[in-house]
Amino acid sequence: MTMQIPEVVIDRLPIYRGFLVRIKEEGRTVISSHELGIELDVTPAQIRKDLSYFGRFGKQGKGYVVQDLLDELENILGLDKQWSVIVIGLGRLGRAVASYPGFKEEGFNITSCYDVSSEVIGTTINGIVVQSIEDLQNDLTKKHVDIGIITVSSEYAQNVADLLIKGGVAAILNYTPSRIQVPKEIELKNINPILFLQSMTYHLTNLNKGN
Amino acid sequence: MTMQIPEVVIDRLPIYRGFLVRIKEEGRTVISSHELGIELDVTPAQIRKDLSYFGRFGKQGKGYVVQDLLDELENILGLDKQWSVIVIGLGRLGRAVASYPGFKEEGFNITSCYDVSSEVIGTTINGIVVQSIEDLQNDLTKKHVDIGIITVSSEYAQNVADLLIKGGVAAILNYTPSRIQVPKEIELKNINPILFLQSMTYHLTNLNKGN
Incomplete structure (x- = not known):
């Protein structure tokens, strides 16, 4: 069931989900593929096709029950779980990312941060003490990390990715x-x-x- | 010629272009749609279809001349031009964005930065003195801005967008x-x-x- 689903479809699912969360908060209980389509700039046919990859949703002419579709999307996307995330590179961008409040709310828990600079190592960001990049390899043998966010300078990106992959980080x-x-x-x-x-x-x- | 091109195709063009820049630097002069496809994780047929929206490129069985395809893509995407960009919101993320060195290299010139906080207004980022958000509306009547980058707190995003649009910013x-x-x-x-x-x-x- 989960094979051969085009990546563009998977990329749209979080957008559908975000929209459903919003209309649920507004008290909506049912939505048509037509309305979903207008809101998300996708044709209703495309929406029905996207969702059909994951089984049967909605009834002909009745639309989708918001809560059911939401539950199903969150299950498909794994949003009912907690995910362990680390950030590597705590320059301006890394600090902005590590202090972004949206991650935790959505089940993405930043558990460690790493940097190469002695000026940054030991400082605290969002309650986490920045560790030396030299700790990374050893840490990954001891704890499971789902996702690594790379915010180092460009030239080090591949090295960091290699370290993450060697340590078992899959995303x-x-x-x-x-x-x-x-x-x-x-x-x-x-x-x-x-x-x-x-x-x-x-x-x-x-x-x-002028086109 | 430029109508009804799917947005997903347009979104792929900069990726093709980036790859062509890279292989040109490596001295490659010709590339097949097959090789482009492997590198970019898109089928060769999809690549030929994407590029066919913009006219005839490549010869059957001969592949694409890297320089020709590059010139054409840069022309299509408007990358042979200079673009005026402003950043609104100079918190952590805004400062990271405003100091990102890649923009200027690619023809995106950050010309002004705006913030609401008196602690930030008047400070310099990447050579630009941060102005008060109150200057924005008036500034836009006097100078042309192509692109506005919004890095304010979520709750102000729509207000800033409305100001930009009213001032003639199209992206x-x-x-x-x-x-x-x-x-x-x-x-x-x-x-x-x-x-x-x-x-x-x-x-x-x-x-x-385990799938």
Whole structure:
């Protein structure tokens, strides 16, 4: 059941889920694929197709029961669990990430932070004492970590990824502009603001041409 | 020619372009859609389809001339231009963003920064003196801004977006977890790390089940 689901579909599921959380708070109990589609800028047919990968949801002409769809999506996405996250690189970006309040609320618990700089090691961020990167390898033999967030300088990103993978971390969120190579069983996502900006300039360029 | 191109295709173009820049630096002059596909985890057929939206590239059985494809992609994406960018919200995240060295290299010039806090206004980040958010509206009547990056606290994101749109800014990069409403002619991208993490936990969940 969980095989061959296109990555773009999986990437949309958290967006559906976020929207359902919001309308549930507003007291909505049922929603149509048409309404979901308008809100999320996806066709109703696409929404039905996306959700059909995971079994049968909704009744013809009746729409989706918000709570049922929400429960199912949270189960599919593993959001009913707690996840152990570490942050490597506590420069400006790393500190911003490590102190982002949204992670804990969503079950992502930052358990350790690592840096290479003696000025940063030993300081506290969001209640966590920053450790030396030299502790990382040994720590990973002793505790399970689900996700590593890489916020080091670009040139060190691959080395850090290699350390994480060797230590059994199966998912990496890469905030550096560096392209990291990982084995295909490792889950890697890249957050590169340049790529976001560059797809926006496509639209701006065509806007300026008057299209 | 530029109409009805799926957003997912446009989002892939900067990734193709980044890869081509890299292999050009390595001295490669020709690349096949097969190789592009392996590198980027997209099928060769998908790559040919993506690029076909923008005209004819490559010759059957000969692959793509790296420089030609690169020139064309940079032209399509508007990367041969300079873009004026402002950052609103100079907390930890905003400071990390405003000091990110990659923007300028890629033609994204941060021209002004705004904040609401008297402790931050007047400080310098990356050579730019942070101005009061109260200057924003007036500034936008006097100078053209292409892109606004929103790094304020969530609860102010919509207000800032409204100010930007009123001032003629056509593209917004939203770093807050807030969902911003914009008219459909405005280009909006959201960078929400939670969404990245949540699509990774889908894979981790199924990994743990042994799939």
